[in-house]
Amino acid sequence: MPDALTPDSLRPGDMVGPWRIEGYAGRGTYGVVYRARRASRPGSVPVALKLALFAYDPRFLREAELLSRTHHPAIPELVDRGWWHTDEGRGHPYLVMQWIEGRPLYEWARVHEPTSRQVLQVVAQVAGGLAVLHMSGGLHRDVKGDNILVEPEGRAFLMDFGSGTWAGAPPLTESLMPPGTREYRGPEALRFQWKHLRERGVHYESRTYDDLYALGVSAYRLVTGCYPPPGTDPEAREDPIREPPPPREPPQALNARVIPELAVLIERMLAAGPEARGSAREIAEAAELAAERAGPEADVPLVGRRQPPVAGVEQASPERENAPVRVLTESPGERWRVRARLLVAAVGLVLLMVGICWRGDSPRVQSSQFVQAEELDEGLEEDGGMVGVGDASVTVRVTSEDSSAVPGALTVQVPDEPLPGQMRAPCRRRGTVAIKGGCWIPWLTLTPPCGDGAYEWKGACFWPITERAQPPPTSKKPQ
Known part of the structure; x- marks a missing residue:
């Protein structure tokens, strides 16, 4: 008698609703992702089918609701949703989304060596998606590098809305802090966590400025190679019990190739006062305007040992041409960590x-x-490209440009x-x-x-x- 199918044991040819599985894309904490196509239309474009590992998982229902409310070029399109039932009759929700041929933000930067102008364009796209989400009353609550996919030509997508919420939505957990990643939390969130650490029945309410701070952290790490210290917390400097965090160095101090316009925008998103960060729409407009008006220095790659010739920009002398550029260095806080x-x-x-x-x-x-990757990959074809759905499911690091990578090489927080x-x-x-x-x-x-x-x-x-x-x-x- 064959073993009963489970969400993470589907094989090519298996059906989930009207969708036929073509290949395994990856597995995360709460879900598994497959490449699929509509069975009635074999020639249709592939889609990312995200199936819950746990029956009746409310995170998937929350994510489907947010995606259905939000329409923007930087947010993957929700194609379908439904339920897949096991032989025992247990229902597992699934989502069908646009298939993204991209890499997570930091890996995209490592492979494509973007310029300041390209980073500004990515920030503008993601901030634009956040602006639409915020205007609909929604919050992402887990903006980070792993949840931003960038296609080779620079088109960016904000992924994984499983941690998101909207005004009036019932809470899914009773924890002090909402879902998210600590390195991307703003100073006001860290202060709240420290102040109410041992209290019960207290919950931090995320705001739109939390998403903006997290986008600022993502951009800071993208151009410097390290996280900003959580030292934008002024109360930590005055508390004798808490060790004062190191000051945050400006992006240009860690990478001289960052143009001033980009550095100013990142510092704005990381401002200690939430009101100084502005709105997602303002950040998107500022980033787009800076990308349009920046000079030729904005087209110099932010990483790499040799700087390509740029018209109108003074070139390095021959004896210094091969000297390493101070880029992706560690701040004192990073060295301490x-x-x-x-x-x-x-x-x-x-x-x-x-x-x-x-x-x-x-x-x-x-x-x-x-389930180990060797077991899941057996008998499945490799997929060129990558589908990223963050911590709620998986970020797959396989692209058509890197066919030697093993499907299932995951980074899950x-x-x-x-x-x-x-x-x-x-x-x-x-x-x-x-x-x-x-x-x-x-x-x-x-x-x-x-x-x-x-x-x-x-x-x-x-x-x-x-x-x-x-x-x-x-x-x-x-x-």
Whole structure:
């Protein structure tokens, strides 16, 4: 008797409503994405079919509602929605969206080496999408690099509305902070979290300026290679208990190729006062105007060792031509975080080895909850291009320009709440750490992208610890 189908075990030819699966695109915390086409029209364009891993997941209903309310060139079109039922009759919601041939923002920058003008155009597009979303009463609440896909020619899309909400929508969780990624939270959100950390029944209400701050963080990291420190929090500097964060260096201090117009726009989105950030529409208009009026210096790639000739721009002398440009360097805050990570990793390694010796067994994962990429990819064709749906599902890093990449190489952030079946804090097992209420173990031999089953947290990869799970393997499965 064949095994019963599950959301993450569909194969080419299987049907989800009127849609025929063509290939696997990736898997994330809450969903799995397939490439599909309408069965009645084999010659139609492909679509991204996003299927919930958990039955009756309200996040998918929320995302479908937001997408149906918002229409903008920078937001993927919602094509269809429906329910897929297991053999036991459990309903899993699915969304069908426009298939995007693009890369996540930071990877796009690494591959295409954009200029200041191109970055301004991306910011203008994403801010324009946010403006339409905000005018409809909606909020994204998880704007970040992984949730912005950019096509090779520079067309940008804001993805993954699973963490979004709108005015009057019922809350899905009772947590202090809404869904999102800590590095992208504004100073007012961090202050609220610190002030009400131990209170019950208190919730931070996101605003449009939270989305703008997150877009500013995305642009800052795009042009400098590092996150801005959460030191735009003035109260942290006056609190004797909290260590004062390092000051944020302006983008041009970390990358001299950033034109002043772009640097000013990024600083505006990162302003400590929410009112100084303006609206998404104002940011979109300012970015578009700056891109149109910028001179030839705006067409110099922001990364790379050699600067191409630009008419009217003074060129470097021959003896300095091959000197490395100060770009993508680390700020003092970033260096502090790197050192902290190394210290935590070293301590975790010692504790892990002690734990292995004490228990007398080898580390291996026994949980069947996370499907490895090798198992999912078997028998599936590779897809040129990439569909990104962020933390609520997956960001797939496979494009037609990089056919050697393995489908399923994922970068999924640690979710804001423990996964179903995950061990919760306090974490008493040796070598484990508590992150956002769940117990995790660092995978010391792997760096992002972390791949299926692993999650990224502050530049490192972690495996969730379930009630019966052992620490993850320290090497990949033999081919």
